[in-house]
Amino acid sequence: METSTTLLQFEKKEETFEIKSEIKIVEKEEIIDKFETDKQVLNIVSQIKNIGKLLITEYKISEEESYKIAFYSFLKKISQKQNQIISISEYDNILSERNFNFHFNIKHFLQCPNFLEKIYSKSIPIGYKKNRGQFFTPIDIAEFMANIGLKDNPKKVLDPALGGGIFISTLNHITNNLSFTTVEKDPLCLAMAKINLSRYGNLNLEYKNMDFLDFNNSQYDLIIANPPYVRFHDIENRDETISKIETEIDSKLSRLINYYALFFFKAKNLLKEGGKLIFITPSEFLNVNYGTSVKEYFKKNYEIDSIITFENGALVFEDNLSTACITVLTRKNNPDKNKKVKLIKLSKWIGKNDLIKFYNEKQENYSDENISLTLLKQGELNYKEKWLKYFNKNEKFESCKHNLIKLSDIAFVNRGIATGANNYFLFSNSKFKEWNLEEDYFKPVIAKSNFCKFIDFTNEDFENLIFQDKSSHLLYCFSEPSQNLKKFIEHGEKQNLHKRYLTSKRTPWYSMEKRDVAPIWAGVFSRDGVKFILNKTNCLNLTTFHAIYPNFNDENKLLFLVAFLNSEHCKELIKREMRSYGGGLNKFEPKDLENIPVPDINNVSQQKIDEIASLFEDYLKKFRTKQDISSQKMELENEFEQILNA
Numbered sequence: 001m002e003t004s005t006t007l008l009q010f011e012k013k014e015e016t017f018e019i020k021s022e023i024k025i026v027e028k029e030e031i032i033d034k035f036e037t038d039k040q041v042l043n044i045v046s047q048i049k050n051i052g053k054l055l056i057t058e059y060k061i062s063e064e065e066s067y068k069i070a071f072y073s074f075l076k077k078i079s080q081k082q083n084q085i086i087s088i089s090e091y092d093n094i095l096s097e098r099n100f101n102f103h104f105n106i107k108h109f110l111q112c113p114n115f116l117e118k119i120y121s122k123s124i125p126i127g128y129k130k131n132r133g134q135f136f137t138p139i140d141i142a143e144f145m146a147n148i149g150l151k152d153n154p155k156k157v158l159d160p161a162l163g164g165g166i167f168i169s170t171l172n173h174i175t176n177n178l179s180f181t182t183v184e185k186d187p188l189c190l191a192m193a194k195i196n197l198s199r200y201g202n203l204n205l206e207y208k209n210m211d212f213l214d215f216n217n218s219q220y221d222l223i224i225a226n227p228p229y230v231r232f233h234d235i236e237n238r239d240e241t242i243s244k245i246e247t248e249i250d251s252k253l254s255r256l257i258n259y260y261a262l263f264f265f266k267a268k269n270l271l272k273e274g275g276k277l278i279f280i281t282p283s284e285f286l287n288v289n290y291g292t293s294v295k296e297y298f299k300k301n302y303e304i305d306s307i308i309t310f311e312n313g314a315l316v317f318e319d320n321l322s323t324a325c326i327t328v329l330t331r332k333n334n335p336d337k338n339k340k341v342k343l344i345k346l347s348k349w350i351g352k353n354d355l356i357k358f359y360n361e362k363q364e365n366y367s368d369e370n371i372s373l374t375l376l377k378q379g380e381l382n383y384k385e386k387w388l389k390y391f392n393k394n395e396k397f398e399s400c401k402h403n404l405i406k407l408s409d410i411a412f413v414n415r416g417i418a419t420g421a422n423n424y425f426l427f428s429n430s431k432f433k434e435w436n437l438e439e440d441y442f443k444p445v446i447a448k449s450n451f452c453k454f455i456d457f458t459n460e461d462f463e464n465l466i467f468q469d470k471s472s473h474l475l476y477c478f479s480e481p482s483q484n485l486k487k488f489i490e491h492g493e494k495q496n497l498h499k500r501y502l503t504s505k506r507t508p509w510y511s512m513e514k515r516d517v518a519p520i521w522a523g524v525f526s527r528d529g530v531k532f533i534l535n536k537t538n539c540l541n542l543t544t545f546h547a548i549y550p551n552f553n554d555e556n557k558l559l560f561l562v563a564f565l566n567s568e569h570c571k572e573l574i575k576r577e578m579r580s581y582g583g584g585l586n587k588f589e590p591k592d593l594e595n596i597p598v599p600d601i602n603n604v605s606q607q608k609i610d611e612i613a614s615l616f617e618d619y620l621k622k623f624r625t626k627q628d629i630s631s632q633k634m635e636l637e638n639e640f641e642q643i644l645n646a
């Protein structure tokens with residue numbers, strides 16, 4: 001191997017500057033490894049910086065412009081070797097007075113598809129790159145995205161934020177029959193891409209040097225990009241830019257929206273029906289307020305194939321972003337709400353090949369320390385909610401799956417009684433006296449969820465309701481009515497109650513849906529998790545609660561089950577089954593409750609069940625008398641933790 005120290009020469013018209021730099025030039029045929037390439041990158045960067053400094057003093061131009069011109073002069077050198085014409089006229093004017101020589105081995109450029117991006121990133125001032133969102137995609141990530149993009153055999157591909165052209169390189173590396181359109185606003189990046197892509201000979205490729213937000217063209221099978229990540233207050237013409245997109249999508253957007261989000265909106269009309277969009281962006285839109293409009297737009301115009309988030313530990317961008325995500329969408333005029341969305345979370349980088357395999361092959365919920373997959377129906381993703389939480393849903397479930405069964409394995413869930421006319425069928429003490437009706441025609445009932453103040457509902461609680469003259473009894477007549485009851489029935493008919501939808505379906509109309517007393521009631525609506533009530537009375541329940549009927553008859557097992565259902569562990573597991581009605585209000589159907597994962601009670605020792613039952617009774621007493629329950633709560637949570645992870 002030959003090594004030599006080379007000279008970097010600056011030739012000005014009459015004078016010659018000599019700057020010493022150490023570059024090792026390797027034999028042509030030798031395979032150049034990453035270490036050598038990185039060394040070469042640093043060396044070229046130092047040459048560019050030296051030229052930049054010289055331009056600052058000689059031409060009194062800004063630091064930013066000088067380094068850009070210096071980088072451009074390096075591009076010019078490669079362009080000569082590649083026979084690729086590039087031109088930025090104001091830079092060409094300055095350089096026409098100069099001839100800067102660079103010493104480098106072209107093989108590094110030829111063998112490393114993002115060689116120029118590496119040099120650009122290290123030569124151009126951070127402020128300039130930040131204001132334009134110029135952070136480049138690592139090759140492994142670009143290859144992963146290209147792999148997903150090629151699955152549907154696209155023909156026409158658009159990269160609306162070209163940069164150095166890494167997506168075109170990787171796509172073309174895998175298949176060479178694509179037609180590309182590319183958009184790049186910055187002439188210097190465009191020049192870099194032209195040289196980069198010149199290594200592939202005759203590509204079917206069109207370059208547009210313009211703002212993508214003004215781009216209107218034909219439609220594409222695939223739009224793949226790393227759109228610029230720029231905070232809007234760093235952007236000139238913010239209002240004008242946002243308004244332009246608002247008009248296009250006919251909807252209002254937050255002024256805090258990030259620039260990259262506009263690329264999501266803009267891309268829709270440029271995609272064919274069934275075409276794919278694959279973007280890598282920060283993941284913040286999944287959780288912040290301005291992201292609501294983006295997520296709503298996804299749900300209306302696309303089927304969401306997958307979202308892959310990268311946590312801090314899983315790289316992604318060397319320069320600035322700590323969290324990133326890849327969004328994969330399919331353009332659909334009528335998206336299928338039942339379409340399964342793959343939510344993948346990477347805590348560690350598992351390597352490109354393993355990630356591609358995981359993405360293509362895993363079809364059910366999965367979780368290990370590096371990666372997790374949660375499958376949810378598109379209809380289950382509520383655009384008003386923060387989406388990052390959806391990615392964690394199956395973790396708890398996965399780690400303790402072997403100890404869990406469904407509630408439906410040990411209980412039956414039914415909705416409460418729908419009377420069809422609560423005011424008529426429900427009786428308070430005074431109404432009871434007023435009509436002088438026989439008690440036999442009635443059943444005690446819980447009519448409203450807020451009548452249950454505690455976690456258990458006792459006879460004393462019920463008597464209190466009667467004392468307060470609340471609705472406490474339900475007309476539950478399945479025998480011949482007495483004279484007094486007949487008068488009450490006529491009173492109902494005069495109000496046409498027998499013609500209402502529910503009553504008209506019953507025979508006679510004043511009879512009731514038959515139900516048994518349920519030992520557990522579950523709230524139908526909730527803001528912060530379902531409330532499960534241990535019913536210690538003979539009361540039936542109306543639709544305000546669902547009724548849970550365990551298939552065992554054991555007091556302590558019942559206490560164990562209610563204790564678990566009200567635990568924080570269970571709350572987390574329940575989130576999987578939630579239907580959200582916006583504003584944080586959730587509605588649960590009996591089927592949702594039957595799907596709740598609960599510990600396999602038959603695998604828990606009787607001793608443990610008795611211990612937990614007694615702990616829970618203590619908890620109920622203290623809760624009722626407003627004593628401190630924190631230690632009982634913690635003990636119960638610990639017990640369930642152990643049972644689940646046994």
Ligand SMILES: C[S@@+](CC[C@H](N)C(=O)[O-])C[C@H]1O[C@@H](n2cnc3c(N)ncnc32)[C@H](O)[C@@H]1O
Pocket residue numbers: 132133134135136137159160161162163164165166167183184185186189210211212213225226227228229
């Ligand atoms: C995050 S970089 C991505 C570059 C490259 N595709 C990659 O993944 O490495 C975004 C690129 O978009 C360019 N850009 C910024 N605003 C743009 C706009 N409005 N229209 C088109 N390109 C833009 C930037 O100059 C930058 O090159």
